[in-house]
Amino acid sequence: MNEFWVFGYGSLMWNPGFESLRRTRAQLSGYHRSLCISSHIYRGTRETPGLVMGLDRGGACEGVAFAVDAEKEREVMQYLRARELVTNAYRELILPITLANEQSVPAVCYVVDPAHEQYMGRLSLDRQAQMVRHAQGKAGANHDYVISTVEHLRKMSIKDSDLELVARLLEQAPERPADKVGR
Structure with missing residues (x-):
């Protein structure tokens, strides 16, 4: 079957928005997964920017590969x-990934x-949690x-220590934008 691959490491893993084979x-x-991009549209505003993930140089990143029917390439892309x-905070690249079966594909x-x-860049985990805690954008x-x-990531048994620590910090002080309504 003629197909192409898309690599997801953040919300694409759980909300791809396209059909895959x-x-x-x-x-x-x-590259590694990192909360390193200021978000002022999807997960924040200009006044209260949030953080979204990017693939930053160095290390390795485990995620999800989606095989997509080549006939749907134009639509999916x-x-x-x-x-x-x-x-344009991201660059679209074709890079080799290694699938669970050890096959390498672009x-x-x-x-x-x-x-x-x-x-x-590399913000402290406390700063990441602080920015995430108070931000809300078009996507929530x-x-x-x-x-x-x-x-x-946990469901897939993928360990991301930094992201887990940020989540723990968020759970310790869970005030979110919606919590401020009526104050």
Whole structure:
């Protein structure tokens, strides 16, 4: 069957927004998952930016690979570009990923552009939790995005220590934007 691959490491894992033929665990080498992009549309505002994940240089990232029917490539790529390249904080690259069966395939990956104004670099985990806790954008609360991603990683038995610690900090002081209503 003629197909192409898309690599998901954040919300694409649990909310791809496109139909796939199958999905499998996969690893991308040379990049790691990081809450390193300031979000002022989907998970925050200009006044209260949130943080979303990017693939940042170094290490490795475990996530999900989606096999997509090649006949739907144009439609899926239009959707992904509208979703992922809205502010051009990511670069769309074709990179080799290793599937759960050890097969290496080229996949569409969205990696952070370190020259982009939204790139935050390596923030402390406390600062990440602080930004996430108070942010909300068009796609909802930033808190929910982080917690949902951690829950999906756990279901897949993928360990991401930094993200787990941010989630723990959020759970310790869970005040979110909706909690402030009526105050």
